[in-house]
Amino acid sequence: MKTTTKIIERVCPRCQKVFKTKAYDILNINLNLEMKPKVLNGSIFDFKCANCGALFRNPYSIVYEDMKKKYIIFLNMEDKNYDKKIEKLEELYPEYKIRIVSDMMDLIEKIYIFEVKLNDKIITYLSYKIYQDVTRKLLDMKSPIKISKVLFDSFNPSKNQVNFGALNNFQKRIFISATYTDYKTLQNSLKYMQCFKENLGEYKIDQNWARRI
Known part of the structure; x- marks a missing residue:
């Protein structure tokens, strides 16, 4: 899959203003290696309020793919139904591991596990x-x-x-x-x-x- 972005809404925890910002929808880490440290330290989910400048962390749904190690992780923060997308991915990439997590820390954990080639x-x-x-x-x-x-x-x-x-x-x-x-x-x-x-x-x-x- 290629890396794609989306526009999402965030609510500033300081001033409560709603603002729109760009975020990743699909992140193919092999095509965007510079983003890997930001995923692993969680800063990919950091935002700056367009109104008051407050910095805050607010994870969102993202699909993370590693083509070399052959796995895809869905971070599902909104209770989305990925059944059809997963069915299609299984047809395209039958050798891939596919995982769904609902927490930023679980996403990071899965990446670390697969990095060292453990089950x-x-x-x-x-x-x-x-x-x-x-x-x-x-x-x-x-x-x-x-x-x-x-x-x-x-x-x-x-x-x-x-x-x-x-x-x-x-x-x-x-x-x-x-x-x-x-x-x-x-x-x-x-x-x-x-x-x-x-x-x-x-x-x-x-x-x-x-x-x-």
């Missing part, structure tokens, strides 16, 4: 199990810290580590590591092998998906 289904399942384990331990400790989500952070093969970060109500930097051996064990597990394959119609690979398996 996002296994990573999502691992992060969910970590979420359950850490939440249980915090409750046992009667800690005021509450974990809202665990996200993939990085992969360090030389140290046999898959690293995760836990989002929490105190905005503390909490990092947890699993071993790459854990990842490989899940990858080779007869119990989960079918779950971790690409299955037609499975595009939302998130905590709810992990809970179901």
Whole structure:
């Protein structure tokens, strides 16, 4: 797909004025490599109010494509129905992974996972199990810290580590590591092998998906 733009409306959180601005509709990152850092640090979703000059971040729906690594991610912020578009993409690019996320952080996480060539289904399942384990331990400790989500952070093969970060109500930097051996064990597990394959119609690979398996 080629990169395309659209005009969207934003509401300034300071002066409450509504203004129109240009944004990406489809972003083919291979054709616009200069935008990759802005996606990964979230600044692609930063806006400046045309009225008062206030700077603010407000994510919007975007389709992110990486032709080299063969995946497409839909960031769906407006509960759009992408069924027909996905059906067409599956015909055009049968070898692509297609994902739908509804949060900016989930989009960034998926990109990082695919960058290091890991299976996002296994990573999502691992992060969910970590979420359950850490939440249980915090409750046992009667800690005021509450974990809202665990996200993939990085992969360090030389140290046999898959690293995760836990989002929490105190905005503390909490990092947890699993071993790459854990990842490989899940990858080779007869119990989960079918779950971790690409299955037609499975595009939302998130905590709810992990809970179901």
